[in-house]
Amino acid sequence: MRQLLDEAAKGGYGVGAFNVNNMEQIQAIMEAARETKSPVIVQASRGARSYSQDRFLYHLMLAATELYPEIPMVLHQDHGNSPETCKSAIAMGFTSVMMDGSLMPDGKTPSTFEYNVSATREVVEAAHAKGVTVEGEIGCLGGIEDGHGAGVDALSHLTDPDQAVEFVRLTGVDALAIAIGTSHGAYKFSKKPTGDTLKMDRLIEIHRRLPTTHLVMHGSSSVPKDLQDIINQYGGKLKPTWGVPVEEIQLGIKNGVRKINVDTDSRLAITGAIRKVFWEKPEEFDPRSYLKPAREAMKKVVAQRMTQFGQAGHAGDYVPIPLDEVARGYQQHLAA
Numbered sequence: 001m002r003q004l005l006d007e008a009a010k011g012g013y014g015v016g017a018f019n020v021n022n023m024e025q026i027q028a029i030m031e032a033a034r035e036t037k038s039p040v041i042v043q044a045s046r047g048a049r050s051y052s053q054d055r056f057l058y059h060l061m062l063a064a065t066e067l068y069p070e071i072p073m074v075l076h077q078d079h080g081n082s083p084e085t086c087k088s089a090i091a092m093g094f095t096s097v098m099m100d101g102s103l104m105p106d107g108k109t110p111s112t113f114e115y116n117v118s119a120t121r122e123v124v125e126a127a128h129a130k131g132v133t134v135e136g137e138i139g140c141l142g143g144i145e146d147g148h149g150a151g152v153d154a155l156s157h158l159t160d161p162d163q164a165v166e167f168v169r170l171t172g173v174d175a176l177a178i179a180i181g182t183s184h185g186a187y188k189f190s191k192k193p194t195g196d197t198l199k200m201d202r203l204i205e206i207h208r209r210l211p212t213t214h215l216v217m218h219g220s221s222s223v224p225k226d227l228q229d230i231i232n233q234y235g236g237k238l239k240p241t242w243g244v245p246v247e248e249i250q251l252g253i254k255n256g257v258r259k260i261n262v263d264t265d266s267r268l269a270i271t272g273a274i275r276k277v278f279w280e281k282p283e284e285f286d287p288r289s290y291l292k293p294a295r296e297a298m299k300k301v302v303a304q305r306m307t308q309f310g311q312a313g314h315a316g317d318y319v320p321i322p323l324d325e326v327a328r329g330y331q332q333h334l335a336a
């Protein structure tokens with residue numbers, strides 16, 4: 001992932017990191033990547049790994065690398081809750097891990113700065129030895145995703161720029177997730193976010209202080225109204241909600257954001273498409289009759305984000321560097 005983010009920084013674009021739990025989702029992501037010629041980050045949460053018994057998911061990811069050889073692709077552990085989780089992902093073949101030491105290993109309790117530094121540092125040492133990239137997190141996001149998250153108010157644990165600088169210096173992370181008022185899940189904002197609820201000025205300040213650290217925006221689905229409407233039109237009961245507007249993400253990309261995590265938009269697209277089939281053709285019972293349109297709907301929203309983030313067209317810009325070569329690069333950097 002380090003190479004992919006370095007390339008994105010050079011090209012001035014962002015790369016979407018899309019969550020995957022099953023075959024239809026990874027097919028949707030890879031088809032969107034092929035259609036838009038995009039490098040891509042495919043990520044699995046701990047919840048996804050247990051849902052898929054780990055090995056099913058890993059082999060789906062391997063299949064994707066076989067079937068889409070022209071797409072530079074990262075296999076990323078989303079929100080590793082402990083060094084052990086990250087190390088198990090590295091052992092399985094993930095090329096990037098997130099050590100979220102902003103929370104204790106229970107994935108719920110906000111941790112101390114000291115704990116976060118020591119857990120993240122441990123992962124950086126293990127990961128870089130294998131050429132694997134590490135994303136850390138400082139500050140706590142709002143909401144809960146796959147059981148992970150403090151469930152705190154999104155504004156109560158914003159990232160402190162001084163701490164962010166210190167954290168990067170002490171841990172050597174490649175990428176840094178920051179808390180600027182976003183939340184996991186569908187219910188991010190109760191109205192269109194403003195500067196009071198989405199702190200883009202803080203993001204800009206952190207980038208100014210850490211110009212070579214790749215910033216990551218979590219909880220960055222846009223939760224578009226048209227996808228909410230499809231669900232509600234066909235019997236769903238979503239409450240009105242707002243996500244992170246694409247133009248704010250684009251402002252972030254101009255200011256050091258290289259990885260943008262999107263999950264809710266994919267979920268909404270899939271659920272809306274399935275509801276529509278069930279509503280219009282209640283006699284259907286072949287899962288393919290609703291999973292195909294679901295896959296297509298997710299592909300559409302993923303392709304749209306790839307174009308909006310600017311990664312579209314960049315798949316052929318570079319050849320992925322083998323992990324052992326990346327590992328040697330980290331070693332030389334340490335020695336220098």
Ligand SMILES: [Zn+2]
Binds near residue numbers: 079145218
């Ligand atoms: Zn997240």
